[in-house]
Amino acid sequence: MKKKKSIIIAVSAASLLCLAIAVYSAILPKKTSVDFFSMNTYITVSAEGKDSPAACEEIQKLVNNLDSGVLSRQSEESEISAINSGGGKMSEGMRRYISDMLGIYEASEGAFDFALGSVSDLWGFGNEPHLPADAEIKAALKKSGAGKISINGDEIAANGAVIDFGAAGKGIALDEIKSLLNSMKIKNAVVSVGGSILLYGEKDFTVGIRNPEGNPGSYIMTVSTPAAFVSTSGSYEQNFEENGKIYHHILNPETGYPVQNELVSVTVVSDNGLASDALSTACFVLGAEKGMKFAEKYGCEVIFVDSDKKVTVSDGIKDSVKLTDNSYSFAE
Amino acid sequence: MDKKLFRKGDIAVIGIAALLAAAIFFFNSRGDEKKLAAEIRVAGEVIETVELSSLGEELIITPDTEPKVIIKAENGAIFFEDAECPDRLCVASGKLTRKGDTAVCLPAKTVITVLGADVDAVTY
Numbered sequence: 001m002k003k004k005k006s007i008i009i010a011v012s013a014a015s016l017l018c019l020a021i022a023v024y025s026a027i028l029p030k031k032t033s034v035d036f037f038s039m040n041t042y043i044t045v046s047a048e049g050k051d052s053p054a055a056c057e058e059i060q061k062l063v064n065n066l067d068s069g070v071l072s073r074q075s076e077e078s079e080i081s082a083i084n085s086g087g088g089k090m091s092e093g094m095r096r097y098i099s100d101m102l103g104i105y106e107a108s109e110g111a112f113d114f115a116l117g118s119v120s121d122l123w124g125f126g127n128e129p130h131l132p133a134d135a136e137i138k139a140a141l142k143k144s145g146a147g148k149i150s151i152n153g154d155e156i157a158a159n160g161a162v163i164d165f166g167a168a169g170k171g172i173a174l175d176e177i178k179s180l181l182n183s184m185k186i187k188n189a190v191v192s193v194g195g196s197i198l199l200y201g202e203k204d205f206t207v208g209i210r211n212p213e214g215n216p217g218s219y220i221m222t223v224s225t226p227a228a229f230v231s232t233s234g235s236y237e238q239n240f241e242e243n244g245k246i247y248h249h250i251l252n253p254e255t256g257y258p259v260q261n262e263l264v265s266v267t268v269v270s271d272n273g274l275a276s277d278a279l280s281t282a283c284f285v286l287g288a289e290k291g292m293k294f295a296e297k298y299g300c301e302v303i304f305v306d307s308d309k310k311v312t313v314s315d316g317i318k319d320s321v322k323l324t325d326n327s328y329s330f331a332e
Numbered sequence: 333m334d335k336k337l338f339r340k341g342d343i344a345v346i347g348i349a350a351l352l353a354a355a356i357f358f359f360n361s362r363g364d365e366k367k368l369a370a371e372i373r374v375a376g377e378v379i380e381t382v383e384l385s386s387l388g389e390e391l392i393i394t395p396d397t398e399p400k401v402i403i404k405a406e407n408g409a410i411f412f413e414d415a416e417c418p419d420r421l422c423v424a425s426g427k428l429t430r431k432g433d434t435a436v437c438l439p440a441k442t443v444i445t446v447l448g449a450d451v452d453a454v455t456y
Contacts, residue, residue: 034376035373035376035443036375036376037375037376037438037441040438041438042436042438042443044453126419126438127418127419128418128419129419190452190453192453192454192455194456195454195455195456196455197453197455199452199453205452205453206451206452207451207452207453207454207455208432208449208451208453208454208455209454209455210454210455210456214426214433215425215426215428215433215434215435216425216434216435216436216454216456217428217432217433217434217435217445217446217449217454218430218432218433218454219432219451219454222451230453230455231455232455232456234456237456238419238421240419267455
């Protein structure tokens with residue numbers, strides 16, 4: 001009799017436990033993830049909240065439309081293709097993007113130049129990269145540069161320069177995604193557009209900074225931050241070797257050749273996607289010293305990694321950065 | 333008359349059951365920590381999951397992609413062994429051996445990820 005009662009109690013306790021687990025699972029916020037290819041890169045979305053399945057679906061639509069309809073030079077139907085082939089009236093979104101990018105172009109004294117399309121095409125990055133002839137680079141450079149762009153109200157003329165969103169498009173997409181998430185019931189989300197990250201929600205996030213000598217998922221340090229945008233420009237991305245020399249994709253707007261300085265990567269943490277993306281390129285071109293001052297002017301935090309494996313971090317996030325690879329150290 | 337809800341024996345049974353559950357949970361979690369598995373995704377769909385830590389012999393995987401890629405898995409590692417894409421950045425990613433390691437072939441829309449990253453994202 002006693003034995004029977006014990007079994008009944010044990011079974012009842014187990015059933016209650018199962019029920020508690022089921023209830024707990026049901027009230028946990030929904031988590032949904034999706035990954036896809038667009039904007040000529042790899043995109044991952046992980047969202048938590050009641051609307052997370054819809055958010056994943058809407059983000060895919062948003063990014064695909066933004067790419068093919070607005071930002072992509074490869075799409076004949078895009079707004080930027082029309083602008084590059086003669087100019088015309090800008091949409092409200094385009095006016096905002098161009099205006100923000102021109103602001104960064106001017107503030108960085110041309111270090112961030114988004115109208116070098118003719119020059120970058122010669123290098124063939126993302127397709128069949130190769131070293132172009134010097135005369136070709138000089139000729140393309142002559143007709144390039146954001147300084148050639150003229151704007152009159154909603155009208156824009158590129159005047160022969162080719163506008164390219166390669167150094168700001170990922171950030172623009174993340175800004176638009178953030179606006180979309182604001183209109184939905186989403187608790188937390190992490191979106192990566194080719195390594196540029198949107199951290200959305202009220203918790204603290206941990207982001208790895210890529211190991212310049214490793215694969216895109218390996219990292220040498222972590223940075224802990226509340227909701228923010230995090231972008232990195234690195235010379236390890238899209239590079240190639242020719243005649244024993246390595247050429248990377250971050251071009252010096254003055255020479256048309258890859259930037260040659262002490263830096264391997266620059267990471268920018270900002271409350272604006274376009275700024276985080278564009279400033280990571282601008283700070284790479286400017287170098288650590290000038291780049292640090294420039295990021296400060298924009299209220300952004302920045303992490304520089306140089307070829308001697310030294311890491312320089314802006315004061316605002318110094319305590320949030322932890323090295324995880326002991327071959328790297330903080331600069332004195 | 334004894335009106336106690338639980339007698340000593342009942343508490344002992346519940347206690348043993350709880351200890352057993354905790355032990356099973358603990359050993360299962362420990363096993364997961366050591367396990368290394370990789371996921372191969374093509375255009376957002378998982379086409380194969382490979383248990384790298386228990387792989388006896390080499391495994392060659394050739395997903396149906398254009399351009400073609402050849403993925404090789406061996407004990408503790410997985411990588412793009414060859415690819416017909418122009419820049420071959422996927423091959424240059426090398427061997428993936430740690431949790432979170434990732435290699436991407438953009439033209440073939442193929443991604444290899446070693447499961448179990450311990451950060452929210454990696455910026456690159």
